[in-house]
Amino acid sequence: MIFDAHCDVLMKIWLNKYISFQQDPSLHVTYKEMERVGAKIQLFAIYIPEGVPVEQRFDVALEMIQLFHLSILSMPNMKFIQSRKDVNQLKENEIGAVLTLEGCDAIGQSIVRLQTLIRLGVRSVGLTWNYANNVADGILEERGAGLSTFGKEVVSENNKANIWTDVSHVSVRGFWDVMERAEYVIASHSNAYNLCAHPRNLQDDQISALIKKNGVIGITFVPEFLSSTADATIQDVLNHLEYVCSLGGEHHVGFGSDFDGIDKTVKGLHSYRNYEQLINELYKHYSSTQVQNFLYYNFVKRLC
Secondary structure, three states, rough: EEEEEOEOHHHHHHHHHOOOOOOOOOOOHHHHHHHOOOOOEEEEEEOOOOOOOOOHHHHHHHHHHHHHOOOOOOOOOOOEEEHHHHHOOOOOOOOOEEEEEEHHHHHOHHHHHHHHHHHOOEEEOOOOOOOOOOOOOOOOOOOOOOOOOOHHHHHHHHHHHOEEOOOOOOOOOHHHHHHOOOEEEEEOOOEEOOOOOOOOOOHHHHHHHHHHHOEEEEEOOOHHHHHOOOOOHHHHHHHHHHHHHHHHHOOOOOOOOOOOOOOEEEEEOOOOOHHHHHHHHHHOOOHHHHHHHHHHHHOOOOOO
16 A cells, blocks of 8 residues: 655646546556555645746635546545545545645735635645745745744644644745644655755655654655666665664654656656666565555555
C-alpha cells in the first residue's frame, strides 16, 4: 500500500481540460498506474498557478475541487477521504483521494474562504508557495517574515478542524511560528538540507522539531531537492530517507512525490508506476515493517 502526500494532477487537468486522469501519458499519476502498483491514499493539491489574477484565485480553487470530483472521484473504486474513519472503511480494491491546499493565496485575507475549503474536504493546508501571501512569507521571499496575524488565525482554524498544517514551502521563521501554534504538522514534500543545500529542504533542527511534534516528512522526488549533481537517482531518495531516520525519524517519514508538479524526474522514478522500483530498493535495506511504515502507516496513522 502506498500513501503519497503530494501531487499536482489537479493543476495539470485545470490547465488542460482534455487530459484524462484514467491513463493519459502526459500525467505522472494516473488511475491505471495507481491501480496496478497498489496505491491506497493519494493527496491531490489545489495549487493556483502564479499567473492567475488575485481576484480569480478562489474561483480557480473551487474549479479544481469540481475537477477533483469529476475527473478523480469518477474513476471506479476511487473514494473521497475526509477522515481516518474513511480510510478504515476502504475496501481492499479501493483507493482513497484526499484534497489539500498548496499555498493560501486562494483565500486572500478571508478566514471564511478557508472554512469553506475545509467544509469542501480540504484536509491539509500548506501556508505558502515559494513567495509571500497574506499568511506568511514563502521560502524564496527575501524578507523571510513569519506568520502574519492572519496567518496565526489560519493555523488556529486548522487546529479546530483537526487538519494538517503543511510547512513545505514556508519561510524558516514561518516554520518556527507554526511549530509554536499548530497541533497537526507535516512537511508534505521536503528533503534534508544537510544532504542537498536547496532552500526548500529542511535543516536538522527543523527535522528534529517535526519529529518532536509527532509530524511526518514526505521525501520528495524533485531532482534538485535530492542532489546537487545533474541527475538524481533512487539512491538519492534512499539517502534522504535514511538521513531522516538517523535523526530519530523512522516513524516520521514517508513520501510526497510532487509528481505532475515537476518537469524533470528522478532516474528510474519517471511516474507513479516506478514506485515499484523504489519499493524493491527499500526492501533491500529495510525490514518489511519499516518499508510498510515508510510507504503508508507513518502518514495514515496521523490522519484525524
